[in-house]
Amino acid sequence: MKLRSVLTSLALAGAALFAVPGAGVATASAADVTPYVTKISHSQATAMFREVGITWSSSGGCSDRYNSTCTSFEQLNLASAQGAQTLKRASGCGLNITGGTEVGHASGTYSHWNGYKLDYSLGTCINSYVTNNFTYIGLRGDGAPQYRSGSGNIYARESNHWDVLYYNCGGC
Template identity: 70%
Template structure:
């Protein structure tokens, strides 16, 4: 139990260090310095972890809002999805990546910090039972924060996840 407590304390400290406005990501300039990967690299990473993806348009063009693209995805975002898959044991299907059509901002889909995951009971139960509820976002979406500082917003038919780091990869 002491080891588990120590690991929990370390996770809390790391979460604070990687939270927006603190430590590693203290400015928009820092956020833009993230390592970017290609669509092909991301899909290879996801396939190797058993993560699926889909798009309403059946395409991957970053400039088409009906596609699901991973071009310019942050490496830590892709690793964060892998960490979630591994930690939950749940099936994950990505329904939104870096394509146009999402809300803007520094920590946005377009800038490689967010992924949308299709809802499943398994994933929802894991998020709500493992992470800390932190209240409702300005648009009404309830949010949970992982120990590493990543934010999981329940947008009704999917999870909108902001990855500030790889989630303990």
């Protein structure tokens, strides 16, 4: 019985690390579990990007999360901002972010809106860094070639930018 008690305690402690939308701990399955993430504000993100020399731009010259022509970092996951910093430091490339958490991107759990993705301008340096240092994993459903970093983040080369899915900070 002691082993069962220990296992139950471990399971409950592990469950405390996760949010379970619409379900209690006892009824949740692995598919229902979404990890907790730390959200940051637009100003926190821009300070982090400035710190390492990352720039950002928007076609509308704005940062309103509810305007698709803006580039917003409101509600960005801390790990995504740290992942951008890691990419900048590791690659040494100039990075310009063109898409953040604003409306207008595809929906889903691991989406821009939910703070998991950033878009970067294409460039010779970053294009070469991704394709030479990360593992090609095939085409995404829309035909974009995808590469997986050593930490598991996914880089998809779309027609005019890199769409990066940050599961973690990339070794920060």
